[in-house]
Each structure stands twice: as C-alpha cells, then as structure tokens.
Amino acid sequence: MTWRMPAETAPHERTWMAFPREGFTLGESAADREEGYAAWTAVAHAVAEFEPVSMLVDPTEVARARDLLGDGIAQVETPVDEFWMRDHGPTFVLDADRPGVLGAVDWIFNGWGDPEWSEWRKSAEHARFIAELVGAELVTSTLVNEGGGIHVDGEGTVLLTETVQLDPRRNPYADRARVEAEMARTIGATKAVWLPRGLTRDYDDFGTNGHVDIVATLASPGRMLLHRQDDPSHPDFEVTRDLRTQLSQETDAAGRAFEILDLPAPAEIRDDEGFVDWSYVNHLVVNGGVIACGFGDERADAAARDILEAAYPGRTAVTVDARPLFARGGGIHCITQQQPAVAR
Template structure:
C-alpha cells in the first residue's frame, strides 16, 4: 500500500487558492471585467470555505472584495503579497499528497516546475509563489522540491484511489520533459504521485488551448467512478473527429481496479471567438469545493442549462453554481484553471493577512 495518495478533488478542503490579476498581466485590456469575474469566484468560494489569494497588490484586492463580500465571507479570505506573471493557480500551485498509513504524518506539498506550458510564456514569478506562501506558513506539510520535472495541476486528474488521468498530447508536448519517453514520464508520475495506474488519453485537445490539451478541459473524475467529459455531436465542427476518438477511448478505459467508468457527456458550447480566433470554451473546467461545484457558463441558455444539469447528476447533494466565464476564456482557460484546492490536512494558515 502506498504511503501517500493524491486525493480526489471532492476530498474535504481547507481552502482554495486564487492568484489575482493586475495591469501587468495579460488581462490588462479587460482588467475591470476579469476583476469582476474573480470577485464572483471569490464570493462563491468564501461562502463555503476559506480562500487564499496571492496578489501583487494585496490592499487593492482587499478593497475590491470588501465591496461585494459580506463580513462572514471576508473573514474567510487571506491575502498574501506575491508578484505574478499570470493568474493560473491550477498550474503553478502545489499539488498535495495525503498520508495513507500514518495519520500523523505531514501532507506532501509537491512543487513541480511550471514553465509557461512548454516555455510559451514567462513563468519566473509564478514559480516563486509556492515558496513564498510556504515560507509564510500558509500551508502545513512538507514542501517537496520537484523543480527537475515540469507538471501542471491541470494536466492530471485523480480519483483518490490510485488512478490518475492525463493526456499524451500535453505531457509529451515540446519543451516539457524531453527527451523523456512516455514510459519514463509515466514512471515519474507513478513514483511522485504515488499512483497505481496512469490512464493516458490521446485525443481531445480543444482549438485555442494553450496548454496542449490539459485533462481538466475535457475529462473530469467525479464520485462513484463517474467521468464527465466533453462531447461533440456536430459533424461539421472541426473538433468532432478528435472528440469522437476521445469518447471511444473513454469507453474502453478502466481504473486501477479494472472497473469501467460511468460516462456523462457534457455539451460542447457554441463556438466563441476573439479577434477571429476560436476559444477553448468548455464546461468540464469546473471547480469542486466543500458542498458546491462552480461551473463555467457562456451565456448560452440551452447548453448552460444542460451542463449544470449533468454536473448536478454527477454531484448529488452539492450546490451547483454557474459563473459566466466568457471573459476568462479570452485568455484560453476557465474556472478550474484559475484555482487550486488544498485538502483539510493543510489547514494551518493565517487569515486576513496583508503584506506578509
């Protein structure tokens, strides 16, 4: 039995992390709009659990949040000064392992290298956020430096029982971990994530996706061996054949115990464009928190309603919260990409701290 395990996202959480946008990020041209979206996400999270924010301008963030959050929600918000290149916490934040054989053992905060999705974008400041938060006592546990291996949180999904899903199109993409072979990458994943089985998918990269095909944009693990995945029924959509091939792989996939999955197909949002370029809009990029699931929506009444219905089916007893993500997707991501959850075992952090 492994000493540690990568928990499922629905494991009880201590907090969620956001990294806040500012005018020196790529959000500068629509900073007011994305700030409003961040406020909505912050309010939704803080209604259910604590929120940790890494921000270049902490006092400014506090003032903005105080206008929309009530006193109870603000009491759950902690703000730390951290300069940042961008705001995709899912990919630069810690990946946390939990002990399975000794409850008194510390959780492991895995600090992999983030290199801007294969050196596409600057990431030096984002790579320092984990160490800054850790040195300021935000999370309890043992920080493990894995700067020798590139791994983004959005590229893996775990069921909390030893199965990890990922995609070959991302992990084998240029400028990640070459010249390693897929077998060598799998060996590293099994060792460092304490996984029994890595399930690889070779299809499903959305048009406009800067990440080279993160699993959290196309397939998500849910309780009871259920997978929510992105489907496409429009044969005229250029993504149709690739997503159909993904569906075929999903139908053959099994977990570490050899069990097949229950499959629920999310709708494909109607195509969204920015300056003529198609954006990677997806309903799969939802965030699971304590008692709720926060789901991206795109002002598409029929598609949005169907997506929310399917997420509710996969998460009975959870509140389902839709947040308009049309601004987020202009930078080629969505709600899950912007956030990172931490399990309850990482509960030590100081609340309402500014300029730490």
C-alpha cells in the same frame, strides 16, 4: 512516505487563487483589465460561499484586491506574474502512512513550455511559498507539469495527455514510463490513462497544448465526465467523438471500465479568435458545491448544472460567467487549487 493526491471531492481546508496583475494576460485596454479583475473576483466570491479562499496578491495590486475582494477572502502579499493557480501552484497530497501530514508537490513550471509571451518565473515560486505558509512538506519533482494537466480519482487513477507531459518543450527526455513513475512517487497514481490530445483551441499560441481539465474529469471512481461537441462544423466534434471511443475502452486503477457522462458544449462555437473551447468540464468541486463555468447560454448552462449535480450528489452547482477566463486561456478550474483537509 506514501503520498496520495485526494480526489477533488474530498473535504477541503480551503481554495488557493492568485489575483491578476497588469500585463499581457490581463489585457491591454482598461476595459479588458477591468473585465479580468471582475472575473477572478467573481470566482473567488462564489467559492467563498462554500469554503475559505486564500488569494496571493502582487504588491502592485494590494489596494485593488482589497477593494474588490473585501474582508471575506484572505489576502497574502507576494510577487505574482502568472495567475493560473492550478498550473503554477502546489498540488496537495496526503501521506497514507502518516495521518495528518500534508504534502505539496512542486512541479517544475515553465509557463506551459516557455513561450515568448509567458511571464512565469515569479509564480513558479508559489508552490514552495504556499507549502511553507501552510506547513506542508515539500515534495520536489523534476517533471515539468501543471495541475491542469492531471485529474485523479483519489484511488490511484490519473488522467494525462501525451501532448502535455510528453511535450518536448516541457520534458524533452521523458517517456510514458518515466512520467508514470513520477506520478506514482508524487501523487500515488498506479494507473495512468493517456489521452492522445486535448481540444483544438488549446493548441493555439496561447494554449496549454492539451490540458486534460478542459476535456475530461473523474467525478468519482469509475465515473468520467467528458466534454462533447455536437456541432459537426467544429473541429472538436471529431476530437471528442474519438476521445469517447478510446476512453470507453480504458479501465481505471481498480480495473473498472469507465461510465462516461457527456457534458455537451454550449451552442456558440466561435468568438473573434476562432473556434472556442468553452467547456463545462472545467469546473471546481468545493465543499457542498460545484462552481460551474457559464457561457451566456441559459439552456446549456442549466443543463450543465443538472448534469454536475447528478454527478456530484448532495452538492449545489453555481454558475459563474467564464467567458472572460476562457478569452485569456483558461477556466474556473485553471485559476483555483484546492487544499485538502487533513485529519486533526
């Protein structure tokens, strides 16, 4: 078996999500909870304009999900605690030696390093649950990892972050060589590009410790989209400048230097909790479209759409307000997981 993770730009069968349930992440007040439900629902409806969406729903949320999602989104009842599907759900792969065979990598999920606030044990079962639902072969792994911690170009290149895969709370005995070997076995990565760190806000107590999918992504082989913070008073000004310097010297699996396209951050740099990590990099590519994060900055949101449509020719970029998602620790890419289409 030779498993390979397709690029996000490859055709999708559908997108998977998990509906929020009451608890710490959703928020304490009724207004907070309604905002969270509305944000997940808005993303689901935006994706559903381009491709089918399947939503895992906790038994306590079935009625609400039915009311908010409507009939156009498939709903599957199963226990849910965390609802960041990118991270706890399966990473889908295809078998290069067996056309038509779908695989599902089941990384070990421990709630981003098992912090005290995280509730993750129910959702850690979702990869196996979804694999069985769709008839995918389960690809088990001993690596603690999340889907938001990797990005691939579909041709052997994977982006990783030292503070994620080498996090002692996740993989205390891992080193680069072991992580790279597991990436080769599970997703077919032959070249790992390591970022030394992620964005500043992501190292708060409720962050992921440096997920790459808020910093950089591979729009196509040899072409990288990179977050850029232009305000010198924001700590990510230096972070993104240093990352650009490093990544401009890296090569992909084919030996190509990366063409780096900047995705400038919106003008707002702070919220009630401190410096924001609002990033247009955290978008989802879908069949014929791109679901882009919006931050209430019309000029920056429009500029991001233009950059994304140029980076993904033939696709229409649609903006969804992602501020309620980022306030809870992630973005549009974090709450979605694409299932690639397989040859019939």
